[in-house]
Amino acid sequence: MESGGDPAAPLSAAGIVVTRDGERVRAAWPSVGWQLAAFVVITAAEILISITCLEFSYTQAPTHMKSLVMSVYLLSISLGNLFTAVVNAVMRDADGRSTLAGESYYWFFAACMAAATVMLVPVVWWYRPREYLQAEEAA
Numbered sequence: 001m002e003s004g005g006d007p008a009a010p011l012s013a014a015g016i017v018v019t020r021d022g023e024r025v026r027a028a029w030p031s032v033g034w035q036l037a038a039f040v041v042i043t044a045a046e047i048l049i050s051i052t053c054l055e056f057s058y059t060q061a062p063t064h065m066k067s068l069v070m071s072v073y074l075l076s077i078s079l080g081n082l083f084t085a086v087v088n089a090v091m092r093d094a095d096g097r098s099t100l101a102g103e104s105y106y107w108f109f110a111a112c113m114a115a116a117t118v119m120l121v122p123v124v125w126w127y128r129p130r131e132y133l134q135a136e137e138a139a
Contacts, residue, residue: 057073058070059132060132066134087100
């Protein structure tokens with residue numbers, strides 16, 4: 001753990017006392033099962049997106065370029081991971097703490113995704129799909 005203290009301290013301090021209808025209630029720690037459920041949903045979503053992207057890339061690529069298109073797809077995932085790593089490295093102050101703390105961190109990446117979506121709209125608008133299915137060889 002970093003020397004910056006417990007990162008869960010502000011969250012737990014905020015959750016100790018909850019005001020609901022003027023009543024003070026003591027908060028409880030959520031079960032680790034909630035993390036398991038979140039990981040299951042995220043994993044399922046990633047698998048479904050990955051399969052869809054790979055199938056689309058494979059059917060849209062000419063026969064002689066299918067391997068290149070598959071490798072470019074994997075490269076795009078690597079570049080996304082590199083972008084996240086660079087942002088995490090650059091957004092640190094002299095003490096090593098992130099300057100994008102709390103929800104700012106997630107809002108930054110949400111804004112990046114929104115910008116990427118806006119930039120993708122013209123591509124989708126002018127794209128004309130073609131199918132290049134691999135020919136079956138006679139036995």
